[in-house]
Amino acid sequence: MPPTAARRYFEDLKIGEVIPLGSQTITRDMILGFAREFDPLPFHLDDEAAKRSLLGGLAASGWQTGALTLRLLGEHFLTRIASAGGLGFSNLKWKKPVMVDDTIFPTATIATLRRSASRPDRGIIALDLVVTNQHGAEVMTMTLANLVETRAPGDQP
Amino acid sequence: MTRWFEDIVVGETFPLGQHTFTEAEIIRFGKLYDPQYFHIDPEAAKAGPFGGLVASGWHTAAVGHRKMVDALDAEAQRLRELGEEPGISGPSPGVDKLAFLVPVRPGDTVTYSMVVTGKRLSGSLPGWGLLFNTVESTNQRGEIVYRAEFAAFSKLRQPA
Numbered sequence: 587m588p589p590t591a592a593r594r595y596f597e598d599l600k601i602g603e604v605i606p607l608g609s610q611t612i613t614r615d616m617i618l619g620f621a622r623e624f625d626p627l628p629f630h631l632d633d634e635a636a637k638r639s640l641l642g643g644l645a646a647s648g649w650q651t652g653a654l655t656l657r658l659l660g661e662h663f664l665t666r667i668a669s670a671g672g673l674g675f676s677n678l679k680w681k682k683p684v685m686v687d688d689t690i691f692p693t694a695t696i697a698t699l700r701r702s703a704s705r706p707d708r709g710i711i712a713l714d715l716v717v718t719n720q721h722g723a724e725v726m727t728m729t730l731a732n733l734v735e736t737r738a739p740g741d742q743p
Numbered sequence: 744m745t746r747w748f749e750d751i752v753v754g755e756t757f758p759l760g761q762h763t764f765t766e767a768e769i770i771r772f773g774k775l776y777d778p779q780y781f782h783i784d785p786e787a788a789k790a791g792p793f794g795g796l797v798a799s800g801w802h803t804a805a806v807g808h809r810k811m812v813d814a815l816d817a818e819a820q821r822l823r824e825l826g827e828e829p830g831i832s833g834p835s836p837g838v839d840k841l842a843f844l845v846p847v848r849p850g851d852t853v854t855y856s857m858v859v860t861g862k863r864l865s866g867s868l869p870g871w872g873l874l875f876n877t878v879e880s881t882n883q884r885g886e887i888v889y890r891a892e893f894a895a896f897s898k899l900r901q902p903a
Contacts, residue, residue: 589780589787624805626812627832640833640868640896648835649805653776656801660778669779670792672800674842674889680835728838733792 590668596699596709596734599667605694605713607658612646614686620650645683651726652678655692655717659730663694663713668735670708678728682719690725692717697729701736709734745815746822747830747900748872751859757818759810759855759878764798766849772802797846803853803889804841807878810855833871833896841891845882853888855880862897870902 621630625647628635636644684690694713702708711734717726766785773782777799781791788796819829847853861875874895880888 588790589784590791624809626809626816627834629834640871645834647808648837649801649808653801653805656799657776657778660776664779671781671797671846672843674800674840675838676840678838678841678893680837683834735792 590735594667596668596701596711596736599696599699599709599711599734601696601699603696605659605663605696607655607662607692607694609689609691610654610658611687611689612650612654612684614644617644617646617650617686620653621647625649641683643683643685645685646688648680648726651680651684651690651717652728654690655715655726658692659694659713659715664732670733670735673710673731673733675728675730678726680726682723682725684719684725688725689720690717691719694730702733707736707738709736745818745830745832745897748862748874748897749900750830751862751874751897753859753861756856756858757811757814759807759814759857761852761854762806762810763852764803764806764847764849766796769796769798769802769847769849772805773799777801793846793848795848797848798851800841800843800889803843803847803880804891806853807855807880807889807891811857811878814857830900831898833898835893835895836873838891838893841889841893843889845886845888847882847888852883853880854882860892864899865896868896870899871896872899873897 629639629641630647633644694715697714698712700710711732713730715728719725770783781788782799785796822829857878865871865873874897878891
C-alpha cells in the first residue's frame with residue numbers, strides 16, 4: 587500500500603478551504619535552543635543585546651516561527667494529504683517579533699490549485715499562511731507552494 | 744556584526760561554506776519541524792515521491808541561514824583584527840521568494856554562497872538601510888539545491 591493511500595488527493599482539495607492549525611507557545615528555552623543551532627544573532631540569544639536591538643527584547647528567530655508553523659501545517663494538513671514535497675514559498679513577511687512565551691496561531695487557506703504542466707500525476711497547491719499571536723496581531727505571513735499527488739486515472743474519489 | 748551599511752558593495756559575493764547532511768540530522772529536523780514521511784521514515788520514503796529520504800527544505804534553508812550568520816561574524820572578527828569597529832546587522836523583514844529546486848539526500852554536501860543584489864535606505868527606520876541578498880546553494884554535483892531572495896536591515900555608520 588503506498589504511504590499516501592487513504593489520504594486526500596489533489597482532486598479532494600478546494601480553493602478557499604481554511605485549515606486551522608492549532609497553536610504553539612514559544613518558551614525562552616526554545617528560542618535559545620533554536621538560535622544556538624540556526625540563528626546565533628545577539629538579539630536571539632542575549633537579553634541585554636536584544637533590548638538594544640530593533641526587536642526590543644529577546645525574540646524568536648523568524649526561521650523558528652516558520653519552522654514551528656511548518657510543523658503545525660504538517661500535523662494538521664500535509665500528513666493528511668498526498669503531499670509530494672514542497673516547492674518553496676514567496677512573500678514571507680516577518681511582521682512583528684515573537685517574544686518569550688508568546689503563542690502563535692497559524693491558519694492556512696488554499697489559495698490556488700493547478701495541475702502540473704509537466705507531471706499529470708501531480709498538482710500544485712498554494713497555501714496562504716497567516717500567523718497571529720495571542721493579541722491577535724499578525725506576526726508572519728507567507729504563501730507556500732506544495733506538490734500533491736493526483737488520483738490515478740480511473741480511481742474513484 | 745559584519746560591515747556598516749555604507750561599506751556593503753552591491754554585487755559582492757560571500758562564500759558561506761558547506762554542510763554535509765546526515766540521515767540522523769535529517770530525521771531529527773523532520774520530526775521536530777516537518778513530520779512528513781519522506782523526511783522521517785527511510786523505509787516508507789522509498790515508495791514516496793523522491794524514492795528515498797530527503798531533507799526538509801526548511802532544514803537546508805535554516806542551515807544556510809546559520810552559515811550566513813557565521814560568515815557575518817567572521818567578517819566582524821576580520822574587521823576587529825584590522826582595528827576597525829564592525830557594523831551592526833539587524834533582523835530580516837522577510838523573504839521575497841525561496842525555491843526548493845533539487846532535494847537533499849543523506850550524505851549530500853551543500854555549498855552556500857550569498858550575493859548582495861541591492862541596497863537602499865530604510866523608509867521606516869531612520870539610521871538603518873535595507874540589503875537585498877540572494878543565497879544560492881549547490882550540491883556536490885553542482886546542482887542548485889535552493890535559491891532564496893531576502894532582505895535584511897543593516898545599520899548606517901553615519902545616520903542620515
